[in-house]
Amino acid sequence: MAVAPSLAAATLTIEALPSLHAAAARLAALANDDFAEVLALVGLDQFGPPLRVVLAGEDSELARRAPSWVAGYAQPVLGDIVLFPGRVPSYPDRNLEVLLRHEVAHVLASRAAGHRPLPTWLAEGIATVAAREWGLEDRARYAAAVIGPGPRSFRELDAAFHAGPRQVARAYALSAALVRALERHHGPGAVARLLARLAAGDDLHDAFRAVTGTSPASFERRFFHTDAFWTTWVPFLTSSAALWMGITLLALLAIRRRRQRDAQLRARWAAEEAGPSVPPPESVEDVPTGDPTRYN
Numbered sequence: 649m650a651v652a653p654s655l656a657a658a659t660l661t662i663e664a665l666p667s668l669h670a671a672a673a674r675l676a677a678l679a680n681d682d683f684a685e686v687l688a689l690v691g692l693d694q695f696g697p698p699l700r701v702v703l704a705g706e707d708s709e710l711a712r713r714a715p716s717w718v719a720g721y722a723q724p725v726l727g728d729i730v731l732f733p734g735r736v737p738s739y740p741d742r743n744l745e746v747l748l749r750h751e752v753a754h755v756l757a758s759r760a761a762g763h764r765p766l767p768t769w770l771a772e773g774i775a776t777v778a779a780r781e782w783g784l785e786d787r788a789r790y791a792a793a794v795i796g797p798g799p800r801s802f803r804e805l806d807a808a809f810h811a812g813p814r815q816v817a818r819a820y821a822l823s824a825a826l827v828r829a830l831e832r833h834h835g836p837g838a839v840a841r842l843l844a845r846l847a848a849g850d851d852l853h854d855a856f857r858a859v860t861g862t863s864p865a866s867f868e869r870r871f872f873h874t875d876a877f878w879t880t881w882v883p884f885l886t887s888s889a890a891l892w893m894g895i896t897l898l899a900l901l902a903i904r905r906r907r908q909r910d911a912q913l914r915a916r917w918a919a920e921e922a923g924p925s926v927p928p929p930e931s932v933e934d935v936p937t938g939d940p941t942r943y944n
C-alpha cells in the first residue's frame with residue numbers, strides 16, 4: 649500500500665491507495681488533533697507512539713476478511729487501525745471522522761489499561777463516548793435504540809454485540825450509557841482510574857471496587873434496574889421527538905372528531921331534506937313534557 653508522506657503527522661500515519669485519497673485527506677485534518685478529550689477520558693498524559701491508520705477498499709484482502717457490517721477495527725497492541733471508507737456511514741458510526749475517533753479511543757483505552765483485556769461493554773462504551781457518537785442531541789435516537797426489551801446484564805449486553813443490527817445498535821447505546829453512568833455516579837475520572845487499576849494489575853472486580861466502592865454486580869443491578877429507565881424513558885419523554893408525537897396525536901384526534909361532527913351534520917341535513925316530520929326518536933326523550941312541537 650502506498651504511503652502518503654504528507655499525511656503523516658504526530659498522532660496518526662494514514663495509508664491509502666490513490667482511489668481512497670479523498671477519504672485520507674478528510675482524515676488528515678484529524679491527524680494533527682491531540683485527542684485531548686479521549687486522553688482525559690482514559691487517563692493518559694500523552695498519546696504515545698503514532699497510530700498507523702490503513703484505509704482499505706472493498707476489493708482488498710482486509711475487506712474480504714472482515715464481516716461486511718464492520719466499518720473499522722483497531723489492533724491496540726500493534727497500534728493499527730483499519731477503516732473501510734466504503735462502509736461509512738454504517739451503524740453506529742455516522743461518518744469517517746467519528747469512526748476514526750472511535751477506533752483511536754479503543755487503542756488509547758487499551759494503552760491506559762496496560763493492554764489488559766476489557767469487557768466488550770466497557771471497551772465499546774468508552775470508544776462510543778470518546779467519539780461523541782451519542783451526544784445529548786441524540787436523546788431520541790438513543791431512546792429509539794434502547795426502547796423495548798433488551799439486555800438486562802453485562803453478560804447479555806456483551807452477547808448483543810454479536811446479534812443482529814438492531815441489537816448491535818442498542819448494545820452500543822447502552823454501553824455508552826453505562827460509561828456515562830460510571831462517570832456520573834463515581835465522579836469524572838472514574839473510567840481513567842478504573843483503567844489505571846487494571847494496568848497496575850488489579851482484576852476487573854478489584855479495580856471496580858477500588859474506584860466505585862461497590863462491586864461490578866451491584867453497579868450492574870443499579871444500572872439495569874434504575875438508570876436504564878432514567879436514561880431511556882425520561883430523556884425520550886422530554887425530547888422534541890416525543891413532543892412532536894404528542895402534537896401529531898392531538899391533531900389526529902381533532903381531525904377524527906371533526907369528521908364525526910361533519911358526518912352527524914350531513915346525516916341531519918339528509919334527514920331534514922327527506923321531509924317534514926317527526927323529530928328523531930332520540931330527541932323525543934329529551935322532551936320533558938312529551939310535547940314534540942317544542943322542537944319544530
Ligand SMILES: [Zn+2]
Nearest residue numbers: 750754772775
Ligand atoms: Zn468499537
